[in-house]
Amino acid sequence: MTTEAARGPGTAAGGSRELVLGRIRAALAGRPPGERPGDVPVGRGYLDVHTDEDPAALAELLARHLTEYRAAVHRTDRSGLPAVLAGLLAARGSRTVVVPPGLPGHWLAGTTGVEQLHDEKDLLTPALLDAADSVVTGCALAVAETGTLVLDAGPGQGRRALTLVPDHHICVVEAPGQVVASLPRALPRLDPARPLTWISGPSATSDIELDRVEGVHGPRTLDVVITGPE
Amino acid sequence: MSRTFVGMPAFPRAAREAVRDRTLRNNLRRATHTIREKRAGAVAELADWEQLRQAGKEIKDRTLRHLDHYVLQLEERVTAAGGTVHWAADATEANRIVAELVRATGEREVVKVKSMATQETGLNEALAAEGITAYETDLAELIVQLGRDRPSHILVPAIHRNRSEIWDIFRAEMGRWGRPAPDGLGDEPAELAEAARLHLREKFLRARVAVSGANFMVAETGTLVVVESEGNGRMCLTLPETLITVAGIEKVVPTWRDLEVFLQTLPRSSTAERMNPYTSTWTGVRDGDGPRHFHLVLLDNGRTATLADEVGRQALRCIRCSACLNVCPVYERAGGHAYGSVYPGPIGAILSPQLRGTESGIDASLPYASSLCGACYEVCPVAIDIPEVLVELRERVAGQAGHRAERAAMRAGRWVLEDPARLARAQRAASAVRGLVPRRIPLPGPAGAWTASRDTPQVPAESFRAWWAGRGAGGAEPGGPDQDRREPGPGGGRREHGTDRGRPDHGTEEER
Numbered sequence: 084m085t086t087e088a089a090r091g092p093g094t095a096a097g098g099s100r101e102l103v104l105g106r107i108r109a110a111l112a113g114r115p116p117g118e119r120p121g122d123v124p125v126g127r128g129y130l131d132v133h134t135d136e137d138p139a140a141l142a143e144l145l146a147r148h149l150t151e152y153r154a155a156v157h158r159t160d161r162s163g164l165p166a167v168l169a170g171l172l173a174a175r176g177s178r179t180v181v182v183p184p185g186l187p188g189h190w191l192a193g194t195t196g197v198e199q200l201h202d203e204k205d206l207l208t209p210a211l212l213d214a215a216d217s218v219v220t221g222c223a224l225a226v227a228e229t230g231t232l233v234l235d236a237g238p239g240q241g242r243r244a245l246t247l248v249p250d251h252h253i254c255v256v257e258a259p260g261q262v263v264a265s266l267p268r269a270l271p272r273l274d275p276a277r278p279l280t281w282i283s284g285p286s287a288t289s290d291i292e293l294d295r296v297e298g299v300h301g302p303r304t305l306d307v308v309i310t311g312p313e
Numbered sequence: 314m315s316r317t318f319v320g321m322p323a324f325p326r327a328a329r330e331a332v333r334d335r336t337l338r339n340n341l342r343r344a345t346h347t348i349r350e351k352r353a354g355a356v357a358e359l360a361d362w363e364q365l366r367q368a369g370k371e372i373k374d375r376t377l378r379h380l381d382h383y384v385l386q387l388e389e390r391v392t393a394a395g396g397t398v399h400w401a402a403d404a405t406e407a408n409r410i411v412a413e414l415v416r417a418t419g420e421r422e423v424v425k426v427k428s429m430a431t432q433e434t435g436l437n438e439a440l441a442a443e444g445i446t447a448y449e450t451d452l453a454e455l456i457v458q459l460g461r462d463r464p465s466h467i468l469v470p471a472i473h474r475n476r477s478e479i480w481d482i483f484r485a486e487m488g489r490w491g492r493p494a495p496d497g498l499g500d501e502p503a504e505l506a507e508a509a510r511l512h513l514r515e516k517f518l519r520a521r522v523a524v525s526g527a528n529f530m531v532a533e534t535g536t537l538v539v540v541e542s543e544g545n546g547r548m549c550l551t552l553p554e555t556l557i558t559v560a561g562i563e564k565v566v567p568t569w570r571d572l573e574v575f576l577q578t579l580p581r582s583s584t585a586e587r588m589n590p591y592t593s594t595w596t597g598v599r600d601g602d603g604p605r606h607f608h609l610v611l612l613d614n615g616r617t618a619t620l621a622d623e624v625g626r627q628a629l630r631c632i633r634c635s636a637c638l639n640v641c642p643v644y645e646r647a648g649g650h651a652y653g654s655v656y657p658g659p660i661g662a663i664l665s666p667q668l669r670g671t672e673s674g675i676d677a678s679l680p681y682a683s684s685l686c687g688a689c690y691e692v693c694p695v696a697i698d699i700p701e702v703l704v705e706l707r708e709r710v711a712g713q714a715g716h717r718a719e720r721a722a723m724r725a726g727r728w729v730l731e732d733p734a735r736l737a738r739a740q741r742a743a744s745a746v747r748g749l750v751p752r753r754i755p756l757p758g759p760a761g762a763w764t765a766s767r768d769t770p771q772v773p774a775e776s777f778r779a780w781w782a783g784r785g786a787g788g789a790e791p792g793g794p795d796q797d798r799r800e801p802g803p804g805g806g807r808r809e810h811g812t813d814r815g816r817p818d819h820g821t822e823e824e825r
Binding site for chain 1: 340343344345347348358359360361364365367368371372374375378379380381382383384385394400401402406450451452453456469471472475476479502503505506507509510513514517518531534536542543544545547548550551552562567569570572573574576577584586587588589590591592593594595596599601602603611613617618620621623
C-alpha cells in the first residue's frame with residue numbers, strides 16, 4: 084500500500100475536501116453576507132395527524148393498514164399473549180425460535196417443543212439465523228397511519244440481523260402505549276443514535292412490471308400481535 | 314468527468330429507434346399507467362399533500378442555500394459517531410476511493426444496494442477493472458446486471474423488461490454469477506422473486522463488504538437513511554463488516570424532524586405506498602450490531618456546478634421518487650434508454666445536462682426532450698419546476714456554438730419587429746405572395762427536422778394591423794355584438810401563465 088493510500092484517499096488530510104467546499108461556496112456567492120441557515124423560511128403548514136387519536140381507533144387503524152400490506156394481525160390482551168405466540172409458532176411448524184435479549188420471559192412460557200436460540204454471549208451467526216424457523220420480538224413503537232413497526236435494537240428486539248435473516252417474524256405491539264398516529268408523532272419518540280428498522284408489511288418488490296409481490300429477502304411472513312390492556 | 318453512455322446518439326435519434334420497438338412501448342405503457350393511478354390514490358389520502366410538498370421544497374431550498382454549513386455539520390456528526398468521511402470531486406475519484414477501501418479489506422467482492430450515485434459514477438465497471446466483483450442485489454438491478462443491460466428507470470431500472478424476458482435472462486445468466494435459476498422456473502413475478510432470493514442469499518450470508526447509496530443524510534445527527542422494499546438493503550447494511558456509502562452532497566437534510574415530511578411524500582410518490590416495506594437508519598457504527606467500519610463518500614461530480622445556477626439549482630431538490638417519469642408522455646413513448654443517462658425522464662432531462670454540461674450531442678438535445686406539458690411539475694413531491702429549468706437550459710444550449718443559423722434568423726426577426734413601418738412592409742409582402750406559399754417548406758440540414766413535421770402557417774389576406782386601420786374608416790365591426798362578453802372581468806379574461814400545466818396530453822391512443 085502506498086503512503087497516500089495508507090493515509091486514506093480523499094480524507095480530511097486535504098485533496099478534494101477543500102476543493103468541493105470551495106466549489107460549494109463559490110456556487111453560493113450570491114447569498115447575502117450574514118444570512119444564516121435559519122433565515123431561509125421553512126413553512127410547516129402540514130398536519131401532525133390525519134386521523135382520530137382515540138387509542139382504540141388507532142389500534143384498529145394500525146391493524147387494518149398492516150393487513151392491507153399482507154401482514155397477519157392478531158389481537159389479544161396481555162394475559163392471552165403466551166398462548167397466541169405458542170399458537171403461531173405451532174401453526175408454522177417452527178422447531179427453533181430466535182429470542183433477543185430482554186424479551187419478557189413469560190411471552191414464550193406457553194411454547195413447548197420449540198428450541199429457543201438466545202442471542203447472548205455467543206452471538207448467533209448468519210448461518211444459524213438462516214436455519215432458524217422464526218424470531219419473536221417486541222418493538223419501539225408502531226405508526227397507525229402508515230401501518231409501520233419501528234424496531235430500535237432495544238430490549239426484546241435485539242440487533243438488526245435477528246429480525247432480518249429468519250423467514251418468519253412475529254412482532255408484538257403493546258397498545259395503546261406503543262401505538263402513535265403518524266410520522267410527526269413518531270420521530271420525536273425515536274433516538275436517531277440507535278439503528279432503526281421501519282417495517283411496513285413483509286418484504287416485497289414491485290420490480291417486475293410494477294406489480295407488487297410479497298416476499299423477497301426479508302422475512303416473507305410477518306405476524307403482528309397487538310396486545311390490549313387487561 | 315461524468316460518463317455518458319458510450320456512443321450515445323442525441324435524444325431524437327435514440328427516441329426514434331425506441332418508439333419503433335413495440336414490446337418496449339407496451340411494457341412501458343402498462344407499467345407507467347398502473348403506477349400513475351395508484352400514486353394518485355395514495356396522494357389523495359393526505360389532505361395536506363400540498364403543504365407537505367411545499368415543506369419538502371423549502372427544506373431542500375434551505376439546505377441548498379447553506380449547503381456548506383450542512384455538509385460540514387454532517388461530516389462532524391458522522392465522524393463523531395465512528396464513521397469516516399471522504400470527499401470526491403468527481404466520479405473517477407469516488408470510484409478510486411471505494412476501490413482502495415475495498416482492497417484494504419482484502420476482499421475481492423462486494424454486495425451492493427441499489428444506488429443512483431454509484432450508477433452515475435460507473436462504480437461497478439471501475440471495480441471490475443481493479444479485479445473486484447460487485448453484485449447488484451436489488452431485483453431490478455440484478456435483472457439489468459444479468460442481462461448486461463442499462464437501467465431505464467430510476468426506481469425500477471428494468472421497467473423495460475416484461476416477465477417473460479426476465480425469465481429468459483434468469484435461466485440463461487444466473488448460473489454464470491452464482492446459484493443457477495431453479496429447474497422448472499415459471500414466469501410469474503412471485504416465482505421470479507423467489508429465484509432471486511435463492512440466488513442472492515448465499516452472497517448476503519458470506520459478504521464482508523457492502524456498498525450503498527443513501528436517500529437522506531441528517532446533518533444534525535449524522536444519521537443516514539435508506540428506503541427500500543425487498544430487504545436486500547437491510548442485508549447489505551447489516552450483515553457485512555464494512556459498509557461504504559456513496560452519496561451526493563445534496564442528499565443532506567438539516568434535521569431529524571425533516572424526515573417526517575420526506576418519509577410521507579417519498580413512498581407515496583414512488584411506489585404509491587403509504588410506507589415502503591423497509592426503511593433503515595443508522596448513525597456511524599454501533600458495537601455488536603451491524604458493520605464495524607463505516608465510510609461515507611460525499612460526491613460532487615457536477616453538483617456544485619448545478620448549484621451555481623440559481624434557476625437550475627432546484628434540480629438538486631430531487632429525492633429520486635420517479636413520479637415524473639411515470640407521468641411523462643415523452644418517457645412513456647421513448648423509454649429510459651433514449652435519455653443516455655442513469656437519470657432518464659423529465660428529471661434526467663434537467664439533471665444530466667447540468668451535471669455533465671451541455672457540450673455533448675445527447676446533453677445538448679435533452680432540454681428539448683419534452684413537450685413542456687408540465688405534468689412532471691404537478692406530481693413532483695418537492696415542486697421542481699422542470700419546464701422552467703428546461704426552458705432555461707434551452708437558452709443555454711441555443712447560446713453555444715453551432716446555432717448560428719438560428720441566431721441569424723432571430724436577429725432578422727428582431728430587426729423586422731423593432732420598427733412598425735418595417736413590420737407593415739413585411740406583412741404586405743407576405744399577403745401579396747400568400748397564394749404561392751406551399752403547405753410544407755422542407756428546409757435543408759438540421760432545420761429539416763422542424764419543417765418535416767409542421768405545416769406552414771396560413772398567411773391571411775390582410776394583417777390584423779391593416780384590418781384595424783381600415784376599420785376606423787367606417788368599415789364593418791365584425792367583433793361588435795360580442796364585445797361585452799369578451800370584456801375581461803376582474804381576474805378573468807387574460808389567461809394566466811401556466812394554466813395549461815397539469816393537463817398532460819394523453820389524448821393519443823396507441824396501437825395495442
